[in-house]
Amino acid sequence: xxxxxxxxxxxxxxxxxxxxxxxxxxxxxxxxxxxxxxxxxxxxxxxxxxxxxxxxxxxxxxxxxxxxxxxxxxxxxxxxxxxxxxxxxxxxxxxxxxxxxxxxxxxxxxxxxxxxxxxxxxxxxxxxxxxxxxxxxxxxxxxxxxxxxxxxxxxxxxxxxxxxxxxxxxxxxxxxxxxxxxxxxxxxxxxxxxxxxxxxxxxxxxxxxxxxxxxxxxxxxxxxxxxxx
Numbered sequence: 001x002x003x004x005x006x007x008x009x010x011x012x013x014x015x016x017x018x019x020x021x022x023x024x025x026x027x028x029x030x031x032x033x034x035x036x037x038x039x040x041x042x043x044x045x046x047x048x049x050x051x052x053x054x055x056x057x058x059x060x061x062x063x064x065x066x067x068x069x070x071x072x073x074x075x076x077x078x079x080x081x082x083x084x085x086x087x088x089x090x091x092x093x094x095x096x097x098x099x100x101x102x103x104x105x106x107x108x109x110x111x112x113x114x115x116x117x118x119x120x121x122x123x124x125x126x127x128x129x130x131x132x133x134x135x136x137x138x139x140x141x142x143x144x145x146x147x148x149x150x151x152x153x154x155x156x157x158x159x160x161x162x163x164x165x166x167x168x169x170x171x172x173x174x175x176x177x178x179x180x181x182x183x184x185x186x187x188x189x190x191x192x193x194x195x196x197x198x199x200x201x202x203x204x205x206x207x208x209x210x211x212x213x214x215x216x217x218x219x220x221x222x223x224x225x226x227x228x229x
Contacts, residue, residue, distance in 0.1 A: 009037035010088035010103060010179065013080030015073050016054070017045040022226070023054060023094040031060075036104040041065065041084055043076035074200055077175075078190040089185055093176040097224040099155040105221040106179040109166035117184035117213030118205070119166065120173040121221035122158070128174045128225065130217055139167055140219065154222050162219035169217050172205035176225050184213050 012030065016023045023042070030040060040062040042054055046069055054064055063083070071079060077091055088107055102121065110119040122132045122143075136143040144161065146154055178201075188207050195203045205215055 009039065009086040010090050010107065011080070011084030011086045012038050012040045012090040012092055012103075013043065013077055013084065014040065014092045014094055015043045015045060015076035015080075016047060016094050017070060018047050019094045020047070020054075024057070026092065026094050026096055026098070027054065027062075029098045030103075033098055033100045034103040035101055036107055038090075038103065039063070039084070039086060041080045043067065043071070043080050045070040045072070045076055074191045074193075074195075077200075081185060081190055084182075087182050089180045089182055091175045091178050091180070093225070095226045096177050097151060097226075098177075099152045099222070101155065101159060102221050102223065103179070105159075105164065105218050108164045109216050109218045110179050110181060112166070112216075113214075115212060115214055116168075116181075116216050117188075117208045117211075118173055118178050118180045119216040119218055120178045121218055121223045123174065123176070123223055123225050125174075125176075125225040125227075128176070129169075129171050130174060132222060135217065139169070139217075143219070151222070151224050155220075158222055159220045165220060166216045166218045168214050172202045173215055173217075174225075175201040175204070177223050184208060184211070187211050188213075 038061060042064045044064060044066045046067050106119050106121060110116055120130050122135060123130045125131055132143060144157055188211050191200050191204055
């Protein structure tokens, strides 16, 4: 069942295939730490494990869509876009961990200007463009060099120094966790077929820029992004 429309809510799209443990960890984090109205769409790409049972475990603000074949990450996201209705959309990987305030912080910076089309968080993954150490080196030298590895403590420190602060970025965002305005998605369209595997984010961010939108990075929000498990 699809979620209803809320004038201030986000639809969180999570493609899943055979990663029950990480999907549960992400869902627990969303329910515990999202301080902004949301509806979750889990798009299950024909899982062989108990990921298909997530709809029996979680029943609040969630829709689980079970595909009989593997639609791929791109196909699952596009399926979620078609099903969802709220004014904000979040693409997420099940390999992500979040902390308190993550969703409200992303939306707050997304709403600071009408032409910001998408906003991402700082990330732990060194392969991400928004890896915290890379952002510190290339964009924001004042970002702290943490003495702790704790996800929640890192977010507390960032929130203290950069509450509801962000920067515009020249490149693409990683789509493991990204918040978008629905009107921007409506204008740009779905993720394009025929794009090389792993290039969806680059292609979509390029199309957003061509449509007149800019991209942002929330400096008060940090996620753990694990390798696909």
